[in-house]
Amino acid sequence: MSDAQALPAAAEKVARPPRRSRWREAYFGTPGNAVVTLISGAVILLLAKLAIGWLFVDAVFDGSSEDCKQSSGACWPFLAGKLRYMLFGFYPFEEQWRPLTALILFIGSCALSMVPRLWGRGLLLAWALVILPLLYVLMAGGVFGLTAVPTSKWGGLPLSFTLSFVGLAFALPLGIGLALARASELPVIRVLGTGFIEIVRGVPLISILFMAAVMLPLFMPDGVTIDKLLRAQVAIILFAAAYIAEVVRGGLQDVPKGQFEAGRSLGLHYWLVMFKIVLPQALKKVIPALVGLFIAFFQDTTLVTIIGLLDFLDTVRTALRDPEWQGIAVLEGYAFAAAVYFLFSAVMGAYSRFLERHFNTSYR
Amino acid sequence: MLFLNDARFRAAFYQFVAISAVLLAGWAMYSTASANLAKQDIATGFGFLSRQAGFEISETAIAFQSTDSVGRAILVGIANTVKVSFLAVLFGTVIGLFVGIGRLSTNPLLSRLMLAYVEVLRNVPLLLYLLLWYSLIILVFPPVKQAIQFLPGFFLSNSGLAVPAMQWQSGFYALLGAVAVGVAAAFIAHAISRRRRIASGRGGSGWAMAATLFLLPIVAVWASGQVAVTWEAPELGRFRLTGGLHIRPEFVALLFGLALNLSASVAEIVRGGIQAVNRGQWEAAMALGLSRSLALRLVVLPQALRVIVPPLTNNYLSVFKNSSLAIAIGYPDLVMVSNTVMNQTGQAIETIAIFMGVYLGLSVLISVFMNWYNARVALKER
Numbered sequence: 001m002s003d004a005q006a007l008p009a010a011a012e013k014v015a016r017p018p019r020r021s022r023w024r025e026a027y028f029g030t031p032g033n034a035v036v037t038l039i040s041g042a043v044i045l046l047l048a049k050l051a052i053g054w055l056f057v058d059a060v061f062d063g064s065s066e067d068c069k070q071s072s073g074a075c076w077p078f079l080a081g082k083l084r085y086m087l088f089g090f091y092p093f094e095e096q097w098r099p100l101t102a103l104i105l106f107i108g109s110c111a112l113s114m115v116p117r118l119w120g121r122g123l124l125l126a127w128a129l130v131i132l133p134l135l136y137v138l139m140a141g142g143v144f145g146l147t148a149v150p151t152s153k154w155g156g157l158p159l160s161f162t163l164s165f166v167g168l169a170f171a172l173p174l175g176i177g178l179a180l181a182r183a184s185e186l187p188v189i190r191v192l193g194t195g196f197i198e199i200v201r202g203v204p205l206i207s208i209l210f211m212a213a214v215m216l217p218l219f220m221p222d223g224v225t226i227d228k229l230l231r232a233q234v235a236i237i238l239f240a241a242a243y244i245a246e247v248v249r250g251g252l253q254d255v256p257k258g259q260f261e262a263g264r265s266l267g268l269h270y271w272l273v274m275f276k277i278v279l280p281q282a283l284k285k286v287i288p289a290l291v292g293l294f295i296a297f298f299q300d301t302t303l304v305t306i307i308g309l310l311d312f313l314d315t316v317r318t319a320l321r322d323p324e325w326q327g328i329a330v331l332e333g334y335a336f337a338a339a340v341y342f343l344f345s346a347v348m349g350a351y352s353r354f355l356e357r358h359f360n361t362s363y364r
Numbered sequence: 365m366l367f368l369n370d371a372r373f374r375a376a377f378y379q380f381v382a383i384s385a386v387l388l389a390g391w392a393m394y395s396t397a398s399a400n401l402a403k404q405d406i407a408t409g410f411g412f413l414s415r416q417a418g419f420e421i422s423e424t425a426i427a428f429q430s431t432d433s434v435g436r437a438i439l440v441g442i443a444n445t446v447k448v449s450f451l452a453v454l455f456g457t458v459i460g461l462f463v464g465i466g467r468l469s470t471n472p473l474l475s476r477l478m479l480a481y482v483e484v485l486r487n488v489p490l491l492l493y494l495l496l497w498y499s500l501i502i503l504v505f506p507p508v509k510q511a512i513q514f515l516p517g518f519f520l521s522n523s524g525l526a527v528p529a530m531q532w533q534s535g536f537y538a539l540l541g542a543v544a545v546g547v548a549a550a551f552i553a554h555a556i557s558r559r560r561r562i563a564s565g566r567g568g569s570g571w572a573m574a575a576t577l578f579l580l581p582i583v584a585v586w587a588s589g590q591v592a593v594t595w596e597a598p599e600l601g602r603f604r605l606t607g608g609l610h611i612r613p614e615f616v617a618l619l620f621g622l623a624l625n626l627s628a629s630v631a632e633i634v635r636g637g638i639q640a641v642n643r644g645q646w647e648a649a650m651a652l653g654l655s656r657s658l659a660l661r662l663v664v665l666p667q668a669l670r671v672i673v674p675p676l677t678n679n680y681l682s683v684f685k686n687s688s689l690a691i692a693i694g695y696p697d698l699v700m701v702s703n704t705v706m707n708q709t710g711q712a713i714e715t716i717a718i719f720m721g722v723y724l725g726l727s728v729l730i731s732v733f734m735n736w737y738n739a740r741v742a743l744k745e746r
Contacts, residue, residue, distance in 0.1 A: 026470065026471065026472055027471065027472070027473065029470070033470070033471055036469065036471045036473070036474050037471055037473050037474075040471065040473035040474045040477050041473055043477060044473065044477060185375075186375050186378060186379050187379070188379035188382055188383050189378065189379060189382055192382060192383075192386060199720075199724065202723060202724040202727040202728070203685070203720045203723045203724060203727075204685035204686065204688040204699070204723060205685075206688045206689065206691065206699060207688065207699065207716065207719060207720050207723065210699075210703075210716055211716055211720075214706065214712040214716070215712050215713055215716055218396075218397045218400050218401065218712065218713065219393045219396055219397050219400075220396065220400075221396050295487075299488075299489035299490070300489070302489040302491045302492060303491060303689070305491070305692070306689075306691060306692055313489065313491065313492055313495075317495065320499075327503060330496075330499045330500065330503055331496075331500070334492060334495065334496040334499070337492055338488045338492055338496075341487065341488050341489055341492065342484070342487045342488050345486070345487035345488070346483065346487050349483075349486075349487065
């Protein structure tokens with residue numbers, strides 16, 4: 001018996017060459033591979049040298065815009081001087097602890113909500129009744145002695161997060177509704193759902209934002225004006241909903257039809273079957289894909305700068321146009337913005353891969 | 365209350381409610397919009413399309429002057445959109461193919477380098493890249509006055525690259541015809557030799573024959589002396605370059621941004637597609653005596669394409685739609701031209717309807733083409 005068990009282990013030992021030769025095989029196995037290693041290594045070293053040289057060696061850490069002009073490296077004083085503007089835009093300077101607190105609260109709550117064990121009704125209620133109202137009060141003020149700050153003064157990172165998070169929160173139920181409409185047995189509902197999804201997916205987001213910015217006021221009765229931020233928000237919700245609907249539809253198609261039929265044959269109503277039987281299975285399958293979509297929407301919120309909202313990318317651009325720094329800190333500003341977007345997107349991407357392993361479902 | 369429990373009645377009722385809600389909302393929007401437009405004295409209808417445009421377009425894929433009609437200006441915008449999307453798809457696919465294969469390399473350095481490339485491109489918004497490329501071009505290159513002339517007639521400055529333009533004096537259509545004839549002849553020759561090879565197992569692939577047939581008419585037309593070409597070199601004026609072919613920084617930044625953005629997605633799709641093909645397929649092909657490249661071309665790639673083509677379609681469509689970000693850096697694509705028209709005429713509804721319609725129409729066209737291609741590569745079940 002011990003022989004039978006020892007045999008596979010021994011075979012594995014033979015099949016696995018020692019570590020050192022595996023290393024040599026991977027990097028210098030064939031002449032062609034050696035060339036690839038050398039070229040890739042050279043590229044990596046060159047990039048590292050450029051990055052370190054720019055970030056630290058040639059960089060200006062202390063000084064004025066004149067010093068930065070003379071130097072070829074990164075201009076840290078620009079980032080230090082403009083950081084608060086880039087993060088919070090035109091939010092009243094002495095009140096900026098509020099968006100900062102809101103930002104920390106938001107990111108902390110998001111980090112907690114990423115733990116699957118905490119998912120449930122309680123978390124949803126906490127968001128709806130505690131976290132979101134708190135965030136809103138912090139940002140908008142007007143109560144508890146906080147000065148009121150109109151949304152036209154909101155800007156920077158909090159605005160980007162507001163647009164993408166509120167967008168997702170409303171787009172998700174709407175998207176699920178659209179997916180159900182598209183899968184409906186009633187022809188009129190199906191055609192309306194399909195039409196909406198396909199039209200929105202067929203045009204660029206910028207055209208929907210234009211519609212919200214330019215066209216929507218024409219459709220409003222006299223005297224009714226809608227806040228610019230809200231209009232952009234509605235555009236993002238509608239846009240996101242169409243894409244979410246397609247992802248959810250994929251999940252719905254993966255649930256065997258027998259599940260639906262079994263539910264109906266038990267005498268359950270359509271909505272009960274959907275909410276208790278079909279959707280839980282379908283949504284579980286598409287959660288990683290939905291997180292992927294969320295990364296895309298987070299990046300897509302940058303488009304609101306084209307219709308004149310001061311999102312994070314826009315505040316960075318405006319900071320670059322400051323006469324004192326104009327033409328000096330272009331790379332610095334965009335690199336900072338890119339680093340912030342990269343950080344959040346990469347974390348979400350890693351989270352999406354974690355969820356995929358967690359649910360052990362493959363998604364399309 | 366019996367009829368309320370009748371499933372057919374309820375189905376009809378729900379649908380009736382849905383359709384009346386949509387119609388009612390549409391009617392309400394229409395009536396408020398027309399009242400608002402009348403009050404603001406904005407004309408309705410598409411009459412403005414035939415009016416004189418009165419603005420210049422910096423980059424024109426088809427000829428345009430400010431005295432041409434608004435409709436033609438929009439056509440120029442469409443042509444510019446198509447031009448930049450087409451080139452971005454071309455470059456992005458080729459780069460992405462190499463990056464995707466590099467991701468699968470057994471060499472850890474190369475595969476990690478390619479992973480970093482993909483991650484850096486995918487995790488930062490496209491718009492940020494566009495703005496970055498554009499401002500870098502403007503910053504790095506000198507102003508027009510000090511344009512670098514690195515070859516006679518080639519000027520590099522922050523208003524772009526100006527190169528001599530080719531001008532056909534005569535023989536353009538003869539050459540075009542020769543190319544068409546050559547392509548058709550080569551195609552037929554290849555098909556014939558392929559059929560013969562399948563039938564008899566003899567003969568090569570006929571590549572040499574096809575290449576000769578392709579080149580023959582072109583060489584013949586050129587040799588006949590019908591074709592005359594002159595070169596128009598750009599001239600450095602006081603403030604701007606005139607004449608020649610001008611490749612503008614807006615175009616380069618947009619093309620660069622779109623192509624790189626696409627290449628990252630294509631790389632992931634290609635990697636996934638090749639990985640999706642069962643290892644046994646490789647081994648079976650090798651066992652049959654096929655070389656590695658033949659196995660890739662005849663066995664693995666056709667199966668990988670099945671997985672690759674549908675997501676590729678979506679990515680091509682998104683390049684086409686993302687080209688609308690051109691407005692942020694001033695490349696006159698469809699959206700930017702429409703925006704100018706909108707500001708001039710105030711007819712927002714019509715203009716937005718036009719460009720949304722164009723995007724929808726072209727999106728459908730691209731999907732139809734890609735679906736046709738997908739049907740060709742899809743599994744043929746018997």
